[in-house]
Amino acid sequence: MSNLPCYQMFIDGEWVAAESGEQFETFDPYAGRPWAMVARGAKADADKAVTAAYSALKTGAWPMLKATQRGALLRRLGDLIARDADRLAEIEVRDNGKLLAEMGAQVRYLPQWYYYYGGLADKIEGSVIPIDKADTFNFVRYEPVGVVVAITPWNSPLLLASWKIAPALAAGCTIVLKPSEHTSASALEFCKLVQEAGFPKGVFNVVTGFGPEIGEPLVAHPDVAKVAFTGGEIGGQKVYESAARGLKAVTLELGGKSPNIVFNDAVMDDAVKGVISGIFAASGQTCIAGSRLLVQKSIEREFTEKLVALASTARLGNPMSLDTQVGPITTRQQQDKVLGYIEIAKNEGAKLALGGGPADRSECGDGWFVEPTIFTGVNNRMRIAREEVFGPVLSVIPFEDDKDAIAIANDSPYGLAAGVWTTDIKRAIRSSERLEAGSVWVNTYRAVSYMSPFGGYKRSGLGRENGQDAIWSYLQTKSVWISTADSIPNPFIMR
Ligand code: NAD
Numbered sequence: 001m002s003n004l005p006c007y008q009m010f011i012d013g014e015w016v017a018a019e020s021g022e023q024f025e026t027f028d029p030y031a032g033r034p035w036a037m038v039a040r041g042a043k044a045d046a047d048k049a050v051t052a053a054y055s056a057l058k059t060g061a062w063p064m065l066k067a068t069q070r071g072a073l074l075r076r077l078g079d080l081i082a083r084d085a086d087r088l089a090e091i092e093v094r095d096n097g098k099l100l101a102e103m104g105a106q107v108r109y110l111p112q113w114y115y116y117y118g119g120l121a122d123k124i125e126g127s128v129i130p131i132d133k134a135d136t137f138n139f140v141r142y143e144p145v146g147v148v149v150a151i152t153p154w155n156s157p158l159l160l161a162s163w164k165i166a167p168a169l170a171a172g173c174t175i176v177l178k179p180s181e182h183t184s185a186s187a188l189e190f191c192k193l194v195q196e197a198g199f200p201k202g203v204f205n206v207v208t209g210f211g212p213e214i215g216e217p218l219v220a221h222p223d224v225a226k227v228a229f230t231g232g233e234i235g236g237q238k239v240y241e242s243a244a245r246g247l248k249a250v251t252l253e254l255g256g257k258s259p260n261i262v263f264n265d266a267v268m269d270d271a272v273k274g275v276i277s278g279i280f281a282a283s284g285q286t287c288i289a290g291s292r293l294l295v296q297k298s299i300e301r302e303f304t305e306k307l308v309a310l311a312s313t314a315r316l317g318n319p320m321s322l323d324t325q326v327g328p329i330t331t332r333q334q335q336d337k338v339l340g341y342i343e344i345a346k347n348e349g350a351k352l353a354l355g356g357g358p359a360d361r362s363e364c365g366d367g368w369f370v371e372p373t374i375f376t377g378v379n380n381r382m383r384i385a386r387e388e389v390f391g392p393v394l395s396v397i398p399f400e401d402d403k404d405a406i407a408i409a410n411d412s413p414y415g416l417a418a419g420v421w422t423t424d425i426k427r428a429i430r431s432s433e434r435l436e437a438g439s440v441w442v443n444t445y446r447a448v449s450y451m452s453p454f455g456g457y458k459r460s461g462l463g464r465e466n467g468q469d470a471i472w473s474y475l476q477t478k479s480v481w482i483s484t485a486d487s488i489p490n491p492f493i494m495r
Contacts, residue, residue: 006037010191012052013201019044029097032366041209043217053174056202071121078114080193097328117170135485144172146225154180171474251463255388256416259409260290266421284392317363328367335368338391345384350375415457
């Protein structure tokens, strides 16, 4: 038996081991060593969690609560997250290696999701239809869609879970969350706050383990009404296929190959910082990474020189240290994958302008690092320009004019996000209209909020999270018909 601390699953308000008794290691990517054990769930555990969530949806205190009371519980949960934000952030850094500076700010911002959707809970108003039939009263009400399975990746564990949890609970659904097998700890710590806030048992459950072992049986379970998935394209397709067989509602937040477009009238120093924040923040492990730099030919040389100069000063090292700028890659497999893409790019003829290796420096310890890497001479047909790397690797692609820039930007199977750097307001508006992307940032990059819808065009996903849009994907519509007639008319004719 291992001496490491062990995280159990949270099902029906209880801490439980996997039915099989199995566990697996979760790693600290900076130390390159396991730091805790996590229960290895499978179908029996998935069944148990869905049964608990289904029972909490149908019986007990939860369905009896008024929307205002659900909102109050959510706001209380937000307060508890605010209280414990620093502790939760440190657990996330331990598990995924992202910077404490980023995760601290992210977790401190998290309560806003619970305040916002807590406030929205009792503002989902039905309507009375001015129906075109005699002696009839017809109204519409919105009801929770049912048990929600939420499946999340490793890069921003609590943030991406909260994008699902907060609107789903506000809508009155119950939830089974399966966090990534690489970053399960923070979701389990979060359960303690759900308990303390006073949510009835079974309303929120967390199971842990691997996609094929516990993710698939969760999605296939007949009592699940909706699946909210964030992750890679392959996992997303499998989830979509399985959910289709059960005719379940689905939202998918998938990958990207987002263009960051720099026009020749941009404020160059700002654009350099914006491009760096788009690709080297979080070591490029974000779905919205601006991994294709599209730069106008007339400034390509000067811009690339400035970019390489600033990127080469990035401080790599311990993510817990507040002055580190680039941390490790979350998993050893992902580090291999990123280094593999660097070789692919070299073989395709791209020219290495910075980095290109695993960063063997003393300040990187035994961590799984990849140096900030920049390739010039990339054309948009190369694999390095088409496939998601999910690491700190930037492809520089030159363009001639606005038309060319938009054509290259949109020539991608993905459409999650895009950046535009210009001082010309007409160009900014025209570009934002023509870009095929769910988020467009002008003279900024990588901004998200609970208030503003987020999601992908094309292969980057289905549906939207955040903003008022999101709660509707956790509700279903019921039309209620009431006769005010004194007697039933001819029963053989449709009314
Ligand atoms: P992944 O698809 O490997 O795993 C995501 C989650 O899905 C994990 O919890 C995993 O266990 C689970 N899973 C995998 N296969 C499954 C299956 N067959 N059935 C059910 N569950 C399954 O992704 P990852 O490597 O953890 O994360 C990186 C990917 O996530 C990248 O492609 C990135 O772009 C994407 N991502 C997207 C967004 C977004 O909002 N669009 C945000 C962050 C990350």
